[in-house]
Amino acid sequence: MARAPDPRIEQAKAMYLKGIKLVEIANQLNLPEGTVRRWKCTHKWDSERSDKKSERSHKKGPPKGSKNALGNKGGAAPEQNKNAEKYGFFSKYLPEETVSIIQEMPTDPLDILWDQVQIAYAAIIRAQSIMYVKDRDDVTTTRIGHKDGDTVTEERWEVQQAWDKQGNFLQAQARAQKTLEGLIKQYDELLHKRWDLASEEQKARIAQLRAQTDKLTGNNQELEDMDGIEGDIYGGSK
Structure with missing residues (x-):
């Protein structure tokens, strides 16, 4: 008789799609990080994450007169935002799914x-x-x-x-x-x-x-x- 799916898989997936890091998901659910990483690959969470990003990218920008970009020359990311600096080279040449894997990889x-x-x-x-x-x-x-x-x-x-x-x-x-x-x-x-x-x-x-x-x-x-x-x-x- 087949085992019932672990209910924590859906919990972990929902957290991942909200942008929570794998390490934090593992800590909150009291799981080894390797287990969460395996679930992510097995159940292809990144494909759903990419779909959500694609939907957001088609939404209109900020309304006219928005103050969001004030003090941010050219509307670029804030200086303290290091994502573009850290992963910009990879994002330019590698598929989005590959970049996502790199971002989630441990550095220790x-x-x-x-x-x-x-x-x-x-x-x-x-x-x-x-x-x-x-x-x-x-x-x-x-x-x-x-x-x-x-x-x-x-x-x-x-x-x-x-x-x-x-x-x-x-x-x-x-x-x-x-x-x-x-x-x-x-x-x-x-x-x-x-x-x-x-x-x-x-x-x-x-x-x-x-x-x-x-x-x-x-x-x-x-x-x-x-x-x-x-x-x-x-x-x-x-």
């Missing part, structure tokens, strides 16, 4: 690296179901070519035996886990270099992640039900 090196750790870890978890091999009789047959001739019809098929698929999976998983280990090591090293500047959340992440990777490698449990681990990654029900 530890948070940037942590996002990469989560992405790498989530990819490994997702691969468990995609590359799952049921048993030794789990054979995949795929037609990879078809050609109709005057007298002969030619077809080409690729057959993957269970041991082929399992071997490919183990090799891919080993490479992915090596990448994840490297990212965790980088995070740990950077954390201790910046220990006095790091937040309590940034410090607690390593212990949490090591507990999660114990689950992945099977040190503490059998890896039969991935729901619990995915909940650890994403911070709540899917």
Whole structure:
């Protein structure tokens, strides 16, 4: 039976469309920032935000005699408004959705690296179901070519035996886990270099992640039900 959608998704979306930053949304809803960021991408909130901006851009300007631009030569943004200065170059050459992503990205090196750790870890978890091999009789047959001739019809098929698929999976998983280990090591090293500047959340992440990777490698449990681990990654029900 499918799980009911998390009601906080709509709450977070409404807040985002009002212009509230992802970090603030996460704080108000008591969620990890990565969870809110994942919801934003999965449910394409930016497309709705762009539609609202487009609607506003077609509205008429201020009425005649408006004092809005007084003291603001040329009607430009106030001097203290740094948005144009900070993102003007990107806005000129990149799509609006890309600029929106840049504006929402974390700037702290530890948070940037942590996002990469989560992405790498989530990819490994997702691969468990995609590359799952049921048993030794789990054979995949795929037609990879078809050609109709005057007298002969030619077809080409690729057959993957269970041991082929399992071997490919183990090799891919080993490479992915090596990448994840490297990212965790980088995070740990950077954390201790910046220990006095790091937040309590940034410090607690390593212990949490090591507990999660114990689950992945099977040190503490059998890896039969991935729901619990995915909940650890994403911070709540899917």
